Amino acid sequence: xxxxxxxxxxxxxxxxxxxxxxxxxxxxxxxxxxxxxxxxxxxxxxxxxxxxxxxxxxxxxxxxxxxxxxxxxxxxxxxxxxxxxxxxxxxxxxxxxxxxxxxxxxxxxxxxxxxxxxxxxxxxxxxxxxxxxxxxxxxxxxxxxxxxxxxxxxxxxxxxxxxxxxxxxxxxxxxxxxxxxxxxxxxxxxxxxxxxxxxxxxxxxxxxxxxxxxxxxxxxxxxxxx
Amino acid sequence: xxxxxxxxxxxxxxxxxxxxxxxxxxxxxxxxxxxxxxxxxxxxxxxxxxxxxxxxxxxxxxxxxxxxxxxxxxxxxxxxxxxxxxxxxxxxxxxxxxxxxxxxxxxxxxxxxxxxxxxxxxxxxxxxxxxxxxxxxxxxxxxxxxxxxxxxxxxxxxxxxxxxxxxxxxxxxxxxxxxxxxxxxxxxxxxxxxxxxxxxxxxxxxxxxxxxxxxxxxxxxxxxxxxxxxxxxxxxxx
Numbered sequence: 001x002x003x004x005x006x007x008x009x010x011x012x013x014x015x016x017x018x019x020x021x022x023x024x025x026x027x028x029x030x031x032x033x034x035x036x037x038x039x040x041x042x043x044x045x046x047x048x049x050x051x052x053x054x055x056x057x058x059x060x061x062x063x064x065x066x067x068x069x070x071x072x073x074x075x076x077x078x079x080x081x082x083x084x085x086x087x088x089x090x091x092x093x094x095x096x097x098x099x100x101x102x103x104x105x106x107x108x109x110x111x112x113x114x115x116x117x118x119x120x121x122x123x124x125x126x127x128x129x130x131x132x133x134x135x136x137x138x139x140x141x142x143x144x145x146x147x148x149x150x151x152x153x154x155x156x157x158x159x160x161x162x163x164x165x166x167x168x169x170x171x172x173x174x175x176x177x178x179x180x181x182x183x184x185x186x187x188x189x190x191x192x193x194x195x196x197x198x199x200x201x202x203x204x205x206x207x208x209x210x211x212x213x214x215x216x217x218x219x220x221x222x223x224x225x226x
Numbered sequence: 227x228x229x230x231x232x233x234x235x236x237x238x239x240x241x242x243x244x245x246x247x248x249x250x251x252x253x254x255x256x257x258x259x260x261x262x263x264x265x266x267x268x269x270x271x272x273x274x275x276x277x278x279x280x281x282x283x284x285x286x287x288x289x290x291x292x293x294x295x296x297x298x299x300x301x302x303x304x305x306x307x308x309x310x311x312x313x314x315x316x317x318x319x320x321x322x323x324x325x326x327x328x329x330x331x332x333x334x335x336x337x338x339x340x341x342x343x344x345x346x347x348x349x350x351x352x353x354x355x356x357x358x359x360x361x362x363x364x365x366x367x368x369x370x371x372x373x374x375x376x377x378x379x380x381x382x383x384x385x386x387x388x389x390x391x392x393x394x395x396x397x398x399x400x401x402x403x404x405x406x407x408x409x410x411x412x413x414x415x416x417x418x419x420x421x422x423x424x425x426x427x428x429x430x431x432x433x434x435x436x437x438x439x440x441x442x443x444x445x446x447x448x449x450x451x452x453x454x455x456x457x458x459x460x461x462x463x464x
Contacts, residue, residue, distance in 0.1 A: 003336055010333035014319070014326075021321040021360075077319070085283050086317025086376070090334035091303040225285065225300045 004096045011087070011100025016107060018077055025073035026108065033066040033116040041123040055124045056186035060179050062120070063113055063139075064146070064172075070108040071150035072167055074101055075158035084158075084224070094221040102151045109147050113139060131189035134198065138189070141205040142182040145212060146175045152216040155223050181205055232295035233258050234308070234384050234415045235280065239289035242275050249275040251439035252289070257384070259413040262406065262429050263445050264420060267436035268462055273419045274314065274388055276436070280417060281311040281386050293384065307335070310382030312390050316373035320362035324348060324372045327361060328379060335380045347375040352401055367393040374402065385409065385416040391425045399425060427451045435461055 019026060040058045044051070078084035087097060117139075121128055128135065150171050157166040182205070185198040235257040242250040250272040257263050267273050278284040280291055282298045282305070291298040296305040318327045325344050332340030348357050351371040361369060370393040377385065385406075391399050406416060406429050418426050427448065434445035435458060442461045448454065 006336070007334060010330060014322070014330045017326065018319055018321050080320060081318050082313065082315035083317050083319055085313065085315065086331065087334060089281060089283060089306060089309070089311055089317075090331070091305075091307050091336075092334050093303065221300070 004093055007092050007096035008099040008103065011097055012103040012107070015074070015077070015101065015104035019073070019104075019108065025070055026111065029066040029069040029108070029112045030115055032069060033062050033112060034119055036062045036065065037116070037119050037123045051124045051126060052187075052190055055120070055126050055190060056183045058124070059116075059120050059186060060142075060183050062116055063109075063143070064175055064179055066112045066116065067109045067143070067146065067150065068168055068171065070112060071105055071147070071154050071171070072164055073108075074105050074151060074154045076154075076163065079158060088224060094224060095217045097224070098151065098155075098217045098220040101155070102148060105147050105151050105154075106144065109143055113143065126190055128190075130192060134189045134195045135186060137202060138182055138185045138198070138205070141202060141209055142178050145178045145205055145208045146171070148209065148212045148216050149174045152212075152220055152223065155220055178205060178208060232292065234294055235417070236292040237276075237280060237289065238292070240276065240279055240286050240291065241288040242272075242279060242284060243287045248439055250279065250286075253436075253439075253441065255417075255434070255445055257415045257417060259415055260410050261431045262410055262416040262418060262426070264418050264423070264426050264430040264433045264448070265436055265445075266419075266421065266423065266433065266458060267442070271436040272439040273436050275439075277311070277386050277388050277417065277419055278313070281309055281313075282306045283311070283313075307380070308383040309386060310377040310380060310384070311386045311388075312374055312377040313388050316361075316369050317376060318361045318369065318372060321360060323358050323360050324353060324364070324375075325357035327372065328357075328376060331376050331379055337380060343379060347379045348372070350378055350405065351375045352398060365393075367395055367398065370394060371398055378405070383414050385414065385418075387416060387418045387420075389420055389422075390418060391420060391422045403429065423451060423455070437461060 037058065040054065044054055153167055153170045157163045157170065160166050181201045185201040188198050233256050237253055237255045240250055240253040253276055255263065265273050275284060279286050285300065293305055294308055296302065298305050325348065328344035328347055329340045332343045337343050345357065348354050351374050353368060353371050353375065356364065356368065361372060364372065374390060390402060394402065403425065409416065410429065420426050430448045432445040433448045433454065434441055435443040
């Protein structure tokens with residue numbers, strides 16, 4: 001188990017170091033998130049639509065599409081000089097490779113969300129203090145769910161000719177249950193409703209996580225072997 | 227060597243198809259300790275696909291590869307441990323330095339003291355002073371040497387080298403030949419795909435010609451180079 005964790009940590013650490021050196025995906029995702037928030041903010045007619053009505057959808061659309069940019073790069077960097085082959089040649093458990101990739105993707109998407117959330121508060125003028133613990137919980141379980149599936153699909157599409165197009169096409173249908181649930185839960189939280197009201201949705205998101213955390217590493221083995 | 231000791235590398239009936247394209251059509255080979263098998267053939271002969279199958283990177287459509295008595299299987303990654311593969315691609319990350327790339331590879335192989343192994347491997351290929359340069363700033367020949375260092379990092383018993391002399395200058399080529407000679411003397415084995423026959427001829431214990439995914443001439447002890455070159459030209463041009 002120690003070797004397995006060390007391998008996963010090596011893969012995650014390498015991904016983070018490569019991204020730190022180039023910063024391309026991170027900057028793209030952050031700029032994208034900021035632009036989406038600005039556009040939605042100025043497109044909204046405040047006399048017709050209250051910020052609180054639009055805010056949950058905007059927040060999760062921003063998270064989802066910014067995450068897509070981060071997820072696309074997860075395996076794209078392995079295409080460079082066939083680096084993935086170099087990893088597969090080593091006696092590396094495929095589950096450890098998947099976990100390393102997952103951890104790196106979670107770090108990317110988590111960072112994008114951490115920067116996006118204050119911008120969202122700024123642009124939509126919503127008070128988060130009372131909703132923050134619940135919202136962080138929803139963000140944690142929802143993000144884990146779509147990043148797990150996204151990591152798997154990123155590996156599936158990386159060898160295809162139109163990987164950047166294929167990933168959203170495959171991933172978005174699988175993200176829909178997570179996003180719609182997260183939007184509903186966020187709307188309740190921003191409206192000041194008690195945490196008990198979203199408990200069912202949190203359980204659904206947790207179940208989604210458990211299912212895909214179980215299935216994805218298993219499918220990943222078949223995906224990466226030529 | 228005890229009589230029941232399995233050969234380091236054995237391939238039986240290897241075939242590989244990509245849709246309707248049959249890249250490798252039934253290859254058998256056996257490489258013993260201290261052997262260097264040189265494989266030559268025209269472009270598209272299936273040499274690289276064969277090497278990828280020997281390295282466990284491509285799954286054969288039929289046949290099997292046996293490394294030190296263990297059949298290569300996707301669910302047995304440890305069977306690949308004795309192999310070191312140098313491919314057309316470097317397996318390196320351009321944004322990382324040469325040392326960072328090698329340290330990462332050393333961690334994947336769970337080598338003790340990955341940092342020291344990375345430094346030693348770079349020194350083996352004569353790039354000890356360039357370890358902290360990002361790969362993207364290195365010349366083509368230097369990248370080839372870092373890729374070679376990556377393949378040698380684990381001190382593998384079986385080397386699979388695809389055009390290892392490409393991009394190397396004369397001193398680096400000499401250094402590689404010297405390394406290969408020592409490797410064979412230590413009872414290591416190697417399969418080398420190369421168009422530069424003069425580079426490997428004095429090291430090769432056997433040579434095989436591949437054409438159209440098959441052996442046009444199966445591996446046999448290497449004759450004098452000029453004799454072989456005449457025979458090779460006849461094979462290529464009918």
